[in-house]
Amino acid sequence: MFLKFLIALLLWSTLGTAYGSVRSEYEVKAAFLYNFTRLITWSEPSEEGARLTICVFGRNPFGDVLQQLNGRVSQGRALELDYPASLQQIDRCQVLFVGAGKARNLAEITDYAHARQILTISEIPDFVDNGGIIGYVKEGNVIRFEINLLSAQQAGLQINSRLLELALRVIR
Template identity: 55%
Template sequence: MRDHLKYLISLVLSLCLGLASAHASIRSEYEVKAAFLYNFTRFVSWPHTENTSEPLEVCVFGDDPFDDLLDPLRGRKSQGRELQLRYPGDVTNLAGCDVLYIAQSQSRNLDELLKLAQQQGMLTISDLPDFVRKGGMVGYVKQGNVIRFEISLKAATEAGLTINSRLLELAVRVVR
């Protein structure tokens, strides 16, 4: 039990500090969210990616709240795949995304985006209120001043994705 607790603490620290090398310390809400986003890619498996030479496409759709905070992800590896960032201008350009961050500016298109993402096996992430309850896979939630996340295992499974149990243990809530 004690080793399990130590492991969880070290995993949380690595999740929070995954991008800290690019910054002296994690200062803002979106720095934490960017670090989480990178680390989510390390604990999710896509069925169509047996070839690790294919890049892992991280797409931000809508008004980008991260500014340049995701730039350190470019070229980093996750599960042997090089991360690439894209900022599609419309829904027709979402094909090929492995990870889809849905910005708050896209709340009115949420149902359409979630349906498309499920069909194409994309991991969906957002900080929209009740994102997981509405069918998203990973939703950022604030608890006081702390950023946490919820996971819909049901939505991920329906899209053909597998989420590692170590990540599920860190979620504040898992929808099955």
């Protein structure tokens, strides 16, 4: 239990330096998203100087909050934001936030993304039960997340054990 507390403190301390004080639900979700990029390893090595592209597919619930991530560095790679308009345009993404409006095409999106080693994240209910890798879950006023480890492994992604310990639920 103490170890979980220390890990949570570490993650939250990163949030503080990234955002000063975390106020809104989407500031918390953006901070988690940033930390996910730090604790997940892609099996395909990145080229030197390559960027790590975070995409929002569908309606952007973050507003301007994600702009604070643009240019930050994660695992030696500068983060950049992109907003693809079609499924074929997500090929340039390493991280894909799937907007709630894309729920009816979820199977097609996650299959396409995972075949291209793209980390999928969403707040769509039951996202991880339907093939997504990380799903945000709201418990009262607290934002948590669930992880589908099987989907991550199928996509060729390795999730740090510290992140797995913090997840509300892990599907193995």
